[in-house]
Amino acid sequence: MLPYKSLIQLNRDSNVSLYVQLCNNFIQLITNGTLKPSDILPSTRVLSELTGISRNTVKVAYEELMSQGWAESVERKGIFVLSKLPELSEKRKQTSIIPLKDQTESFIWNNPFSKTFAAEDFQKSILTIDDGFPDVRLTPVDLLMREYRSISKRFYGKNFLKYGDPKGSEHLRIALCRYLSETRGLAVTPENIIITKGSQMGIYLATQLLLTPGDKIAVGSSNYRSADDIFKHTGASLLRIPVDENGMDIDNLTDILQKQKIKAVYIIPHHHFPTTVTMSMDRRLKLLKLAEEYGFAVIEDDYDYDFHYNNKPYVPLASIDHNRNVIYIGSITKTFAPALRIGFLISSSQFTNACASLRQLIDKQGDSLLEEAFSSLYDTGEMERHFRKSIKIYKQRRDLFCEILEANFRDAITFKIPEGGLAVWSLFDKKINLKELAVRAEKKGLKIPDGTFYNNEVFKPNGLRLGFASINEKEIEHSLSILQQII
């Protein structure tokens, strides 16, 4: 007889009836080949003794097994595994629990991703200079909880648990209209907005509608890698346009447009990634004119707009584009908390409706409860109070961070004090190998980017974005002193 005592695994604290668990155990033993066709099952008495389950429960489990077509009863002999079980596989394993660890499937699929993410990327304990994340310790979770409580107490509050609008909460879209008009002169109506999961989903949706394989999209010579990855995934090819201290070189773009058809241009005009430069107003206006002349879409990624320290950012291209050639993408994720993914895409109502249809295919809708809570935070002014508070703190951190860089890294790092955003674009002395530096830093308890995220086929700087926002002043001093030691 098989060692049923060890083979059969039951959880008596579970809400699942023991007879169902027992039945499932036998199905596993049969399908993985431990029990073969025509094998006899232990008698109810024996199994009851071995497992401590009542004979009655065992009996019910056996009945279930027979009714599901795995076993049959032979009079006066006992219960047997069905003799005519279809051959499931020759690769049957001989263990009772087979975790699905390795790929043995016979179906064909193409993995388009060269690198799968590593789970270690998400370890959280170590001191980190990231590449420009917010400090979640500043996130007013208590305010969010208060909104949740308040919503769940309202008599219609449970409606936010139902299926909702794939364009997102209308309340939040109205709140954003007001906020965007006040902060950046962007005049839109709720129909022009779709709420997304962060700016990432905005770029994904827009690109899926705009680009087909073989199409061309113009992007900066240096550019945000996660956006490049989306564009490549559509099968489009990327045309790299030089970026200087005034943003994308529009004259260079003009030359290219005269020679070939471009479907879209992707820009981050407020603070280009990774170099943090701002696109000049002159170039913004030229780009809008080109968009009309050549009929392409401008994807304006403005995830960073709320972070500016000198109180005078340019209005976005979307605010001065009356031909509707700008698809404007923003985010509340960076300003509130990376894991609470709320962003928005702004365009014509036809385009946002098509985005909503695509979004329904992907995940139906957003989190209505969170969207409603965020709307209230905008309505009460708490959201903007939080922004102002964080920006004040981030400005102090930026100033301290840059002071130390200036004082102690003069030979090793070249940088400009960024006017906004959460990171300093730092060019390292050629003699410093950034990958090795990251390894050495980690040994000293400090995690820093290794630079690979900023490199592409044409842009290979010896540079890093050094995020100053997610660490407090003490941590800034500590981490930069580690960095100084190992440089």
Add this chain to the structure above:
Amino acid sequence: MLPYKSLIQLNRDSNVSLYVQLCNNFIQLITNGTLKPSDILPSTRVLSELTGISRNTVKVAYEELMSQGWAESVERKGIFVLSKLPELSEKRKQTSIIPLKDQTESFIWNNPFSKTFAAEDFQKSILTIDDGFPDVRLTPVDLLMREYRSISKRFYGKNFLKYGDPKGSEHLRIALCRYLSETRGLAVTPENIIITKGSQMGIYLATQLLLTPGDKIAVGSSNYRSADDIFKHTGASLLRIPVDENGMDIDNLTDILQKQKIKAVYIIPHHHFPTTVTMSMDRRLKLLKLAEEYGFAVIEDDYDYDFHYNNKPYVPLASIDHNRNVIYIGSITKTFAPALRIGFLISSSQFTNACASLRQLIDKQGDSLLEEAFSSLYDTGEMERHFRKSIKIYKQRRDLFCEILEANFRDAITFKIPEGGLAVWSLFDKKINLKELAVRAEKKGLKIPDGTFYNNEVFKPNGLRLGFASINEKEIEHSLSILQQII
């Protein structure tokens, strides 16, 4: 002079400085053509009187306007709109606020969606027989809130606000391993799981990796429309296989396989949509054998597994497939709340890792806070207690609903009492036009499906799924009495 008093819109309760708002107002007036190149701006004194803003603030706003390159100061004459503003567009509108309502963009995009969703679909006030939704009034929001509070009090609680693993919370994946093993004999490790936004995202991710334009996928002659839409969006063609009372006709599938290459088969074996039939064990085993023989993937959509009233559902195909040809997709959304979108996809670790890479392109990651809260609800047994409680209530509602159908709709409706799920598949007498019925019902204050969602090019039943779960016993009696009146 322009009527600045009405043209300029300021919000004094806003956190945005008045000078920034004023500056943005002028940029709008310039870019929409209300103010033309070389127009003079009102003096600071006049504007201050008209708007009630201090002269100093107006002055700062004008300086900002000039520094951004929109205006210039001419000595002793005043401040003027720049004379050499680039021509923005000939289509300039003459109103001060131009909502982006209509599509006038000059870029080209293809709308692949024949029908854009209608916002009215999401109205919530009316009595509704939906097509099988849960009752969100049963959702234990207080338990979720308790978990949120508990997480936010933990000293590492704020880590759930940071960027996280695109495969989802490891804690939740571990909890699911235990739960899936106990409830359906499915033995997997956390590496085999990716947490998705509902089962919808699971189907989307799997399909994007499996299907390329021109590929073939086999689906039921009747089938879940939202899945069909995903498949069509990939450019694959759908082969319709007949579905009878024992699920998909596997003999028919076998014939087709002998003639053509199929990349994947999509099934809902537990309760087929819309007809709620269960696939027999015999066909399940045959399908697994075919998958191995012909090398295709089985996409097993088991969103409905937790809803069964007779306590003996078959184990999923994934539990008896040791060749890893089944991609198993499930959902917690239906059992908890539709708007809190948590589902899972189970496959080899290679496949789930590729899903995670694709998911990073789409929206980076899920809501870590919600995932952590759900993990705790599984750990404490609250989740299963909630399931059991709901199922007891849904069973009562099903029984009452079917009793009334049996008693009062005998001539009009043919149906079988469903063993699980949240809806009764109801075939209506041929003489009853379902679209008209839905219109008549709505006039009486009852919303019902009109049947179009269940129709496709081969399946055109005169049938509806009538959801009994989201309405209580009084509402069931009320809504069915309305239905009886109008039939």
